[in-house]
Amino acid sequence: MKVAVVYTSTTPELIADLERELRSVMPADVTIANYQDPSILAEVREHGYVTAPPAARLISMYMKAVSEGADAILNVCSSVGEVADAAQDIAKYTGIPIVRIDEEMCREAVRLGARIGVMATLQTTLEPTKNTVKRVAREMNKHVTLVDALVDGGFGLNPEEFKQLMTKYAGEINDQVDVILFAQGSMAYCEKYIHDKYQKPVLSSVRFGVRALRKALVAKGLLPE
Template identity: 60%
Template sequence: MKVGVVYTSTTPELIEDVNREIKKELGNDVEIYAQQDPTILADVREAGYVTQAPAARLIKMFMNAAEEGCDAVLNACSSVGEVADSVQVTAAYIGMPIVRIDEEMCRDAVRKGLKVGVMATLPTTLVPTCNTVNRMARECNKHVEISQCLVENAFGLDQEQFRERMSASAETIAKDVDVIVLAQGSMAYCAKYLSDKFGVPVLASPAYGAAALKAALVKKGVING
């Protein structure tokens, strides 16, 4: 079994978390074909939204995964999740499901409460994740209130400094929400710390993405449920 993972930006923590969760769901023998193109996220940040060229480069990476024989591919960047949505018909046609890392996380957030906090270090991730939460709420026939929390000046910080910055930002919304969503997979190592400190569920995407990847492979018939 071979699965693809497409990154537009990575941290050691993100790669470690994604690989661990995939192997937890699919076993240690799974072959992981990883690709990354940091220029995609850089271009999206500069423009403030996903423009033509970075979208095309992302789609090319999906097609690379298909050419390499991947049974399914995980899109690991929430900033460009809507690009993954745009090629789902093609993905179904060629038999390679494209799974968004954040979709089931956002669905579970809606299940857990009607007041959802969304934390991100980039506006270009914050807005698409809020859009996904709203879409999941619509699909669940619920109305949610979203509290946006942009964690500014967090890039380049070490883990301890990043936790402190996340904690200070989370404090501004924690008392007003039922659940907090971490919009970027690279934030996942902070989830338990924040949940324990503020007493609310804090959801991170790598585990949800890996579980959704497994569900796609079960549906495809590659593995048994």
Template identity: 30%
Template sequence: MTLTLLHTSPVHIPVFDALRDVDHPGLDLRHVVREELLVRAGVEGPAAVTDEVRSLLEDAARDGADAVLCTCSSIGAVAEGLADTVGVPVLRVDRPMAARAVAAGSRITVVATVRSTFGPTVALVEEEAERAGRAVDVRTVFVDGAWERFLAGDRDGYLDLVALALDGIAGADAIVLAQASLTDAADRTGTGIPVLSSPRPGLDAAAAEYARARTA
């Protein structure tokens, strides 16, 4: 029995392996990386990669996955929406984070370094707010120039730019880091606003789904 993680960058593999080792030792993770999905989603929109994502999910199910966790916020809604067609639970990594943001207050700022992430993430926060019966004011902050550093392999420069952007945010009850790659920026900011990231709560939710499959 396996939990398959669908990534659009290989940098996420050690992050989730480390979380597994601390929080869910013994959990069998299988990583699938398709960087081209994020590139295409950024140019043509997330819906453009629907067929490719469906094929990957079907492959995961055939290979024995009991659940799939999509760690890319840009295509998470696409993956989640295909769950009924592939026969295994499909979770998006950022849904638990969005629920926590809504619980924190009505003023939520979403931070991203890839513009294609804003639409799905804002929509998710608003969906969770509706589910909770709360009104939210969602604002966005784009960290200009950061993604170029990420692609160049300058992780410190990337995180420092994001942390600088976090330092400048005011008037928010919660800050949502819209991409898993932003997680460690929370350790570099001096803001007093709660900064929420997706990997740990997302993996927790997927591990719970995996456990249900094991006992079914």
């Protein structure tokens, strides 16, 4: 069995977290194939939204994974999550599911509270994540209020500096929210740290995305329930 993990940007922490989670829920003999194109996120950041060329390159990576024998695809970047949504028809046609890393996290946030804090280092990630939260809330027939926390200057910091900056921004929204959601998978290593600091539910996408990927493989009959 082979799963494809599609990145538009990588950090050592994100790769390590994903690898660990995947190994914890997948059979020992599963092949994990990583596909990366950092130019996609760079271009999205430059324009402030997903334009046609980076969307096309992302879809090309999905199709490359399909042609190389992937049984399922995990889309890691939330900034381009709506491209994964747009690709669902072809995923159904090929029988190779394309799973968004963040959708089940967003559903869990809606389950946990009506006031949801959304933390991100990039505006281009913040808006698509908020759109996903609003969509799943509508599907769940719930009303939610979203509180932004754009972690200014957080992109590219080392782990310790980033934890301190996350602590500062999480503290600013803590009293306004029931649950804190991390919009980027690269933030996952801060999840327990922020939870312990503020004693509030904190959700990051890595563990939810990996379990959604496993569920997709179960649905295909490739893994037991």
